[in-house]
Amino acid sequence: MRKVFGEARLLLIGIPVFLWTAIPLYHMMLFALSPKEAAFKGKLWPDDPTLRNFELVFGQKHYYLNNLWHQMWNSLIIALAVGLLTLFVATAAAFAISRLRVRGGRIIMNMALLTYFVPAAFLALPMYKAMATYRLINTQWALILAMVTIATPYAIWVLKQAADKLPLELDEAAIVDGATAPQLFRHVFVPLMAPSMVAVGTYALLLAWNEYLYAFLLLSRDVDTTLAVALGAFLSADDSPWELLMTTGVIYALPPAAIYYTFRRYMAADLTSGSVKT
Amino acid sequence: MTTAANTASIASPAAPLKKDDGGWQWWGTLLVTPYLAVFAVFVLYPVGYGFWLGHDIESYIEIFHDPIFLRAAVNTVVFLLVAVNLKMFVALLLSGFFAIPRWWIRILGLLFILPWAVPSIPTILSFRFMLNPEWGVINQLYFNLTFEDGPNWLNDPILAMSLSMVVHIWKSLPFWTLILLAGRLAIAKELYEAASIDGASNAQKFAHITWPSMRQLYVTCTILSMFFTLGDFNSVYLLTGGGPADLTHVLATLGIRYIRLDRVDLAMASIMCALPVMLPMMVYMMRRLSK
Numbered sequence: 001m002r003k004v005f006g007e008a009r010l011l012l013i014g015i016p017v018f019l020w021t022a023i024p025l026y027h028m029m030l031f032a033l034s035p036k037e038a039a040f041k042g043k044l045w046p047d048d049p050t051l052r053n054f055e056l057v058f059g060q061k062h063y064y065l066n067n068l069w070h071q072m073w074n075s076l077i078i079a080l081a082v083g084l085l086t087l088f089v090a091t092a093a094a095f096a097i098s099r100l101r102v103r104g105g106r107i108i109m110n111m112a113l114l115t116y117f118v119p120a121a122f123l124a125l126p127m128y129k130a131m132a133t134y135r136l137i138n139t140q141w142a143l144i145l146a147m148v149t150i151a152t153p154y155a156i157w158v159l160k161q162a163a164d165k166l167p168l169e170l171d172e173a174a175i176v177d178g179a180t181a182p183q184l185f186r187h188v189f190v191p192l193m194a195p196s197m198v199a200v201g202t203y204a205l206l207l208a209w210n211e212y213l214y215a216f217l218l219l220s221r222d223v224d225t226t227l228a229v230a231l232g233a234f235l236s237a238d239d240s241p242w243e244l245l246m247t248t249g250v251i252y253a254l255p256p257a258a259i260y261y262t263f264r265r266y267m268a269a270d271l272t273s274g275s276v277k278t
Numbered sequence: 279m280t281t282a283a284n285t286a287s288i289a290s291p292a293a294p295l296k297k298d299d300g301g302w303q304w305w306g307t308l309l310v311t312p313y314l315a316v317f318a319v320f321v322l323y324p325v326g327y328g329f330w331l332g333h334d335i336e337s338y339i340e341i342f343h344d345p346i347f348l349r350a351a352v353n354t355v356v357f358l359l360v361a362v363n364l365k366m367f368v369a370l371l372l373s374g375f376f377a378i379p380r381w382w383i384r385i386l387g388l389l390f391i392l393p394w395a396v397p398s399i400p401t402i403l404s405f406r407f408m409l410n411p412e413w414g415v416i417n418q419l420y421f422n423l424t425f426e427d428g429p430n431w432l433n434d435p436i437l438a439m440s441l442s443m444v445v446h447i448w449k450s451l452p453f454w455t456l457i458l459l460a461g462r463l464a465i466a467k468e469l470y471e472a473a474s475i476d477g478a479s480n481a482q483k484f485a486h487i488t489w490p491s492m493r494q495l496y497v498t499c500t501i502l503s504m505f506f507t508l509g510d511f512n513s514v515y516l517l518t519g520g521g522p523a524d525l526t527h528v529l530a531t532l533g534i535r536y537i538r539l540d541r542v543d544l545a546m547a548s549i550m551c552a553l554p555v556m557l558p559m560m561v562y563m564m565r566r567l568s569k
Contacts, residue, residue, distance in 0.1 A: 028404040092309040102306025110568050119509025121530035122549050126328030149320040181305035210397035213511045231399045249400025260395035
């Protein structure tokens with residue numbers, strides 16, 4: 001009896017947590033699966049669910065969706081570029097600081113940490129001006145480099161923490177065998193760090209795919225922008241096709257959710273332990 | 279977290295490998311160069327340029343005469359104090375809930391993380407549509423229950439601001455719950471077992487075991503979350519757009535508003551006003567996290 005009571009108390013927390021999380025997501029799906037007229041009736045379940053909205057979106061059959069496939073491609077390319085570049089920059093730096101003990105490594109870590117504390121929307125303003133100076137504005141490189149800048153501090157931090165945990169004996173053994181720094185990097189460091197590298201790469205990729213503010217500041221031509229900006233453009237008119245907006249939103253939200261679930265075990269272990277060391 | 283601290287202290291005093299070998303320093307320098315380049319070109323120069331743009335005293339006089347700025351400054355402080363503390367407190371409680379070993383809690387945990395993993399724009403717009411006064415699902419339910427029209431949620435500055443905070447919490451609560459959960463799971467089980475044998479209640483266990491070992495982590499997370507929240511543009515912009523009548527701006531959205539008005543100097547000045555609050559927190563965090 002007492003056990004049943006205990007379980008019921010857990011459900012008393014579990015059910016509100018479930019509703020809190022699921023309702024906005026369910027509402028999004030509801031819009032995407034409802035015909036245009038039904039979406040605005042406040043129904044909790046679509047009378048006749050339809051995939052018609054998805055057909056319209058994938059067929060680019062609306063003024064707002066003319067460049068949908070193109071924008072999806074842009075989102076993908078930019079996210080991949082940010083993931084790979086961040087991984088390259090951060091892994092190299094973490095290796096140099098943690099294993100090669102490069103002079104000034106501590107200062108570099110502090111610089112990265114300080115950058116991590118700068119609120120993203122605050123950095124956006126001077127970044128926007130700087131990109132104009134560099135003549136990168138309205139090119140996808142502007143967004144890629146801006147996102148790499150935002151992702152690297154945390155990436156370096158996580159990788160350096162993980163690298164510090166590798167036993168020094170491995171390096172020593174490799175050195176006795178006459179390994180050079182690049183060999184140590186390739187044959188010892190990268191294989192052992194692979195799980196953390198997956199976590200960091202995924203983190204940067206998701207950050208770039210999900211980004212809205214920087215994308216809409218730095219890119220303005222319809223053919224250059226990402227899905228996030230395309231969705232934001234719907235807001236410019238009062239009579240926008242909201243059911244198509246939600247449908248596009250579902251399509252846009254699915255890849256990051258899938259990627260997160262695929263790499264969840266790496267992310268949970270590394271990103272949580274690395275993010276807040278006390 | 280204690281393990282992280284331990285490994286850090288083991289790793290740091292270790293002697294540099296082959297200190298005399300110039301090749302290693304050379305490779306090290308080469309490998310940190312990409313990051314140094316990114317830092318110099320996309321952090322140092324923009325921030326320096328920003329400071330230069332925000333150096334004019336006239337801009338400060340102008341923004342302090344702008345009621346929209348003053349309102350945004352108050353909104354930002356309220357947002358930070360209320361939303362961040364409420365979120366961290368709930369995250370602390372929920373981390374205890376998610377630490378309970380049950381199959382259905384594990385599955386719920388998988389769902390719970392979704393708001394954090396998916397992009398803001400579709401989910402925040404989903405909130406916005408729910409709140410639409412005419413055809414939003416909330417007011418339709420309200421009408422069906424009371425036969426009266428529901429409130430115009432986003433047209434009231436206080437309600438709109440509160441709902442922005444709700445959206446912010448919805449989006450970032452899962453992340454902090456996950457971090458605090460990791461902190462909780464790092465506490466040695468033996469402590470709880472010993473306390474159980476001594477007949478300690480759950481409240482006593484929290485007060486004497488959980489909280490003392492998580493206090494530092496909790497404070498660090500709260501401050502870190504304040505930095506992130508200062509930069510949270512989406513929760514306000516996508517829900518209220520700063521409206522009604524520009525009464526719900528925070529510094530993050532106000533900066534962008536000034537940029538759109540082509541007043542970069544005002545944008546930078548309004549951000550600089552956050553520095554007196556941010557700098558002490560930054561110094562504190564640097565002391566805590568940099569070893």
